[in-house]
Amino acid sequence: MAATAGAKILKQDTKEYLTTALLMLLKTEKLSNITISLLCSKAGVSRMAFYRNFAALEQILWEYYKEKLQLSFERRHDINFQFNFFEQFGEELMLAERGGYEPIIRAIFIEQVILLYGEEDYSTVFIAAGAYAVWRKWLLEGKSLPLEEVQQILAKFHEVALKK
Secondary structure: OOOHHHHHHHHHHHHHHHHHHHHHOOOOOOOOHHEEEEEHHHHOHHHHHHHHHHHHHHHHHHHHHHHHHHHHHOOOHHHHHHHHHHHHHHHHHHHHHHOHHHHHHHHHHHHHHHHOOOOOHHHHHHHHHHHHHHHHHHHHOOOOOOOHHHHHHHHHHHHHHHOO
């Protein structure tokens, strides 16, 4: 039986409540300290509602950050968008570092690079990991280099990837 329009809206609202509540909790707590019960209480939903939408807390973060990073990769040729994205994402990456879920962002980033080049071979994985490491280092070091220099470094990774 197909879900009604109301049921679909309720499901989407529940996912948004859980995502928002988790992001709020992560401002003060590590992911490892957040329980599903705590999250459900904060979101105002039942545990059953959580499990109807997600298998684990990490899945919420995966879906949230995958959408953000996917958009970045889709608009990779829009230099103004890229400039703003890299500038603004620094705070979120710092939060992910403190919250213990930075590996989720790294995995999504690498996945997106592999999708960009259409092949998961050793060189693509190496290039993706290297590009992520450069971007992460820049953000964690307080953006010590001008963004244009970082973009030039990342462009070199891109050139190498295209030559393979």
